[in-house]
Amino acid sequence: MIDIAVIGYGFRGKVLSTHLLQMNKNIRISAIVDSRIEEIKGELGNDADNIRFYDTVDELLDREKPDGIIVGTRCSSHAQIAIKVLEKRIPFILEKPVSTRMNDLLALKSAYERSGTEVAVPFSLRLNTLGQAAKEIAESGKLGTIEHVQAINNVSYGSVYFQHWYRDERETGGLFLQKATHDFDMIQYILQLKPTWVSAVKSKQIFKGNKPAGLRCADCEERETCPESAILHRKRGEPVHGEMCCFAADTGNEDSGSAIIQYESGMHASYSQNFFARNKAATRMFRFLGYKGTMEFDYYTNRIQVFMHHTNRIETYEIPVGNDTHGGGDIAVCQSLLDTITKGLPSQTPLEEAMQSALLCLKANKSAETRTFQEIKWTE
Structure with missing residues (x-):
């Protein structure tokens, strides 16, 4: 056994x-x-x-x-x-x-x-069927050497980070570590390059407020009208991601963040994540651009498109979804x-690659908090 x-x-x-x-x-x-x-x-x-x-x-x-x-x-x-x-x-x-x-x-x-x-x-982004197919296309040489990356993650279920235990920043370390760690890993998985510098910003514009600390949706006078109300979502048969008020004084985590990362070759990637986009606004989209072509794929559609730069050809790949909740x-x-x-x-x-992603997230956090460029190196 x-x-x-x-x-x-x-x-x-x-x-x-x-x-x-x-x-x-x-x-x-x-x-x-x-x-x-x-x-x-x-x-x-x-x-x-x-x-x-x-x-x-x-x-x-x-x-x-x-x-x-x-x-x-x-x-x-x-x-x-x-x-x-x-x-x-x-x-x-x-x-x-x-x-x-x-x-x-x-x-x-x-x-x-x-x-x-x-x-x-x-x-899961690199391990699932879409990530594996994207890796195969990138390695085929069809795009040429990848010289620029654009990535966006609009999280449709973002309220989990404000209504569940994830709302505690002492537990999460912030949302670069919770979400961007996957996306940064996927970028590095495709590029096979080391990041050297990062500049980042993060904002908390929506999920903040002066409701009492520890307030639960069930105890709030706006439980029947608040768009984030667990009570309202449950009545509508919609997914419920937590029971806590996300407009309370003790709600942690930023609700959007962006980073620009430079890699050892001199190329750079731009990344942006958002936690109050909903429904069809959701996307987890990557664009890898080489001189020969651009590869675009989205984890919400499970589709890859390759746009050739020097012909009018567009290749589309429909990737079967894997057999679990993470593709x-x-x-x-x-x-x-x-x-x-x-x-x-x-x-x-491998853990060494996961640690590299965590290091990049921690440096992005520090960049946002200190308004400085951060070198990606193994020091405090």
Whole structure:
């Protein structure tokens, strides 16, 4: 049997462990660390009888020797837990962002270099079917050498970052780390270039206000009229992304941000993200421009178009959607962990690349906060 331990059996820990169980009949969840042990036992029913539960990560790592681990805790703890797992040299999936603070990221880098353990990070943009197809087209030479990138991420479900626990900036590290870490990784995956400088700005124009701290939609006098009301969305049968008031005094996170990144070749990329766009305004679009052609693709349409610059030809690719909520990316990262465990293969989303993305996000944050250009280097 292949024993998998789960550290943090929340939404993501549950999703990834379920995929693993479905992929291989010889996999079993042998141990879980979580603060909600009794609640989880109730969810799992009879399946909980064969799982050992622990209150702390240290306790699990001292008593268990799993073949692999899933780390799906809240963001601020990712790096510190990863360091402990790296010391045990057990391959694992580490949720993004891999760190929310520079000192933790530097410590994680040091631990990873000492350990040499394979770590898979769920960067779904590069792992899913659309990302893989875009990579193939870029490498074909059809575009020429890519010399400019434009990317936009208008998040239709952005209220989750203001109405759920994600509203706490101490947990998220800000929305460059929550969202742009995927997009920055995708750009680097295509370019295969190191970023050298970043300049960024971020704004909080919509999700702010003077409603009482801790106010829930259910307790608000505007619960039947507010466009963000969880009560109103539930009545309409629409998705509900949280129960907290996003116009309260304690609502954290910026609601838009932009960055310009220069790479080692001298080329640059522009990126912008927004969290109050809704419905058909949603897009996660990339444009990679070479001298020969431009490749454009959008994760909301799963379509790639290639515009040739010196002929009138336009090529369109309709990419089948993968079999999970991240376009196949979650299944792919689980397969990567399984391949490491059973075949000794390297991760498809190596930790060194995830750390590079986190570093870029942290530097973008610092740039926005200090109004300075930031060099992308491994220092505070």
